[in-house]
Amino acid sequence: MWTTIERAILTTASLTAAMTLIAAPTSVTVPTIVAATALSIVRLVNNSARWQMVPAYLAVTWLCVAVATTLPAGMRIIGGVVALLLLTMAAALVIGLPIPNLPQPDGPFGVGKITTTEERDVTTASRMGRRRLFITVWYPAETNPVQRHPEGEALWSEFREAPGIPPVLRRLTGYLKQVRTHAIRDAHASQYATTAPVVLYQPGLVSITAENSLLMESLASHGYVVVGIRHIDQRAELDEADAAVDSGTAKRTQEINRELRGQLTRHKRARISAELYRLSTSTAAVVARRTEDSQHVLNRLPTILAIIPGHPTGELGSGRPIAAMGLSLGGAVASELSKIDDRCTAVINIDGGLYGERLHDSFNVPYLMIYSELNAGSNDLARDTAQAEFHEVTAPGAKHLDFHDATVVLPILKWSGQLGNMSGIRVARWKNGQIRHFLDRTVRCATPDTTAG
Structure with a gap:
């Protein structure tokens, strides 16, 4: 469950960041950043110890600001690049330091x-x-x-x-x-x-x-x-x-x-x-x-x-x-x-x-x-x-x-x-x-x- 939520945060936030590189915030980016924010809050509340997601939370926070305000094109593009870098870092940490489901013991007891x-x-x-x-x-x-x-x-x-x-x-x-x-x-x-x-x-x-x-x-x-x-x-x-x-x-x-x-x-x-x-x-x-x-x-x-x-x-x-x-x-x-x-x-x-x-x-x-x-x-x-x-x-x-x-x-x-x-x-x-x-x-x-x- 929590792995699925982490993937959803990274996916929706990356989509939002990519769109901010292309154009100013639109009706398409608002739902994605809202979803990323809501999922981030759920994940943070349920496991604050999951420090691997901190770069993703920082990216989502920045994207919220970018979507909610009118920023110059240059700042918006730089922010989108930084957000993608943070999300890439978070993805690497999540993959490299996962929360695995350990295999069931294979014996009868x-x-x-x-x-x-x-x-x-x-x-x-x-x-x-x-x-x-x-x-x-x-x-x-x-x-x-x-x-x-x-x-x-x-x-x-x-x-x-x-x-x-x-x-x-x-x-x-x-x-x-x-x-x-x-x-x-x-x-x-x-x-x-x-x-x-x-x-x-x-x-x-x-x-x-x-x-x-x-x-x-x-x-x-x-x-x-x-x-x-x-x-x-x-x-x-x-x-x-x-x-x-x-x-x-x-x-x-x-x-x-x-x-x-x-x-x-x-x-x-x-x-x-x-x-x-x-x-x-x-x-x-x-x-x-x-x-x-x-x-x-x-x-x-x-x-x-x-x-x-x-x-x-x-x-x-x-x-x-x-x-x-x-x-x-x-x-x-x-x-x-x-x-x-x-x-x-x-x-x-x-x-x-x-x-x-x-x-x-x-x-x-x-x-x-x-x-x-x-x-x-x-x-x-x-x-x-x-x-x-x-x-x-x-x-x-x-x-x-x-x-x-x-x-x-x-x-x-x-x-x-x-x-x-x-x-x-x-x-x-x-x-x-x-x-x-x-x-x-x-x-x-x-x-x-x-x-x-």
């Missing part, structure tokens, strides 16, 4: 969602301090008529609510409140949630648990419980890691990253990436702490899952098959977890490196490596030493951020070269399908009845 927090005190000498964790759980939910009516949560609400977000950035993302997910907070769990396999998800270096909402909802709708973990003080953690890097190492790391952005043979990319992983001791320390965070969450899993409405209390989570999954640096965390915790029965690394303190330890559980086109081959060290299935796939034409919700929500990034050529919806469906098929084959011990409860 509804999707529920809860959030909670955890804390743990680190006593290891090199890692002392308090770890504050934000936990999000997506789970299979009932899909009876009562559950269908509530509206899903706003996309990335966690980002706007997190402490430390600059007010300007919070304002710029305010329009995303109108992008609704399909996860219902505190929805009643399906009966299959009590035995569903668990996927432990680690986001990128500085990100949110909901960075991959489309993936989480898809997995939950197919009978998986997904537990996302975010270190609340991640910005301070990053600053600490950066401060620990000496100038020589920092310089060589920058050189390697520049090389990796170029066209390399697969063998050379693997060799240079391995050098980068060895040099990145401060990043490895971050990965080690986050791996321990994941173990803490696994230890607390029965208590965390007991919060889910309709989920029976007791020793939940014990004995469930558990997969570790992560995007970018989160992929390194998932990889490390599988090396130190036998509860982890599979790994999914979404375009992440092998930063960690156990770089040369082999993987002993099934491993799915999902590459963007540029990074293909970076982790051949792991593939060549794996003691279990190592399955890799590459998304043709995809870039790193294509594996994030941004590929659907922020298509403007494509114009700056941050996204690949594949459409956002298409790459999201491809990624979700690859992950689900891998999990179905390696983690799900017994496929539950797929009739939603």
